[in-house]
Amino acid sequence: MKFRAVMIDAGPMREFTNIVSTISKLCKECVLRLSSDQLYFIVSDENSGPAPPILWCEIPQAMFFSEYQMVGLDEEHKDIYLGISSASLARSLTTLKSAKSLKLKLTKKQCPCLTLEIEVPSSTSLQTRHVTHDIPVAVIPRKMWSDFQEPTIPKPDITIELPTLKQVRTTIERMKSMASEVTVRAAAAGRLALQIRTDMATVATRFKGLRVEAFEGPIDHSDSESESQTNEDISTTCYCRVDAKKLSMFLSSEQISHNRTLCSIVHKKLLILSLHTEENVTLQCFITGIVY
Structure with missing residues (x-):
């Protein structure tokens, strides 16, 4: 060699x-x-x-x-x-x-x-x-x-463009000091929510007006605990609960100059984060969902 x-x-x-x-x-x-x-x-x-x-x-x-x-x-x-x-x-x-x-x-x-x-x-x-x-x-x-070998993954239910990584990282850094798990929820209307639950409170940060690359809905929530938001059609919304530390580690990639970052969700099962640069570098992170 x-x-x-x-x-x-x-x-x-x-x-x-x-x-x-x-x-x-x-x-x-x-x-x-x-x-x-x-x-x-x-x-x-x-x-x-x-x-x-x-x-x-x-x-x-x-x-x-x-x-x-x-x-x-x-x-x-x-x-x-x-x-x-x-x-x-x-x-x-x-x-x-x-x-x-x-x-x-x-x-x-x-x-x-x-x-x-x-x-x-x-x-x-x-x-x-x-x-x-x-x-x-x-x-x-x-x-x-x-x-x-590159993982073979199911087709995501939704792929949405993330806000700036610095915004998301700041939010997750604060959340992980309060809880070990964070729920990432994306809606076909271009909304993204990051949410944690503790014994004392439920805390969420929401982003709207985001570009949706693909949506494979409707989403079946028949076997899910209630994760819906007020006045939101849950059939167009999917989520994945993941380890907050693993999500935070990926967000440190903000120092790589990039033109977009995508978040793909296989409902409840998998979160895929993809960073793309102008030099055609692709960095993908696969975080398995936490299911109770």
Whole structure:
């Protein structure tokens, strides 16, 4: 297996740093999948062993790298799967904000490593400094690749565009200090509600006038506890109750410059959050619903 890639533009280097920094806040370890046209960062639930990913990030290599070369296992299995410390990778990239170039390559030291060679301007002369980081990686065997495929999900009942992530994050940060679970409710009329319940009160924040990308209603509420709002047609409304901490962690991706974020709900079962950037990067988070 071989891999070598070079990045020379300041914008992509800054964006790549922000993406990796966000992922490092979500997990200590992740899987880096390298293919001929994409890089994938894949995060599984740390507490559940082998399981479908809870986070899936796709980065088109052509938008970020000026050079990109790789050779996989063989002609049939061309990808490379690496287990890597996302925190170590994020720390290594901190100097990219002022760097002239970044070279990534697979190397063999005492163990397999992802080696980063960063060219940084000197503050005292016209010369440049070269900083090298060797990050140990675990090469994932072919028989385990199926554990790191993009999740197959049911068709969402509704997909709605979120307000600015900063607004939503501020709301969720306050809510999670009062309750461990939050209910996300979306209506075909373009309304979104975030709600928590405690022994003392029910607290909700509502947004309206949002763009609805798709609605597959009507929604069957026959087996649901009453979640409806006054004067609202519940057949056009679906919801999902999720872990507030997991939702909050995704919202830290606000530092990635993006043009839209979508919220898709499979009624009561699954919340899918998708962030899209102008560079065609997609970051998806899958949060399983809590059902009593």
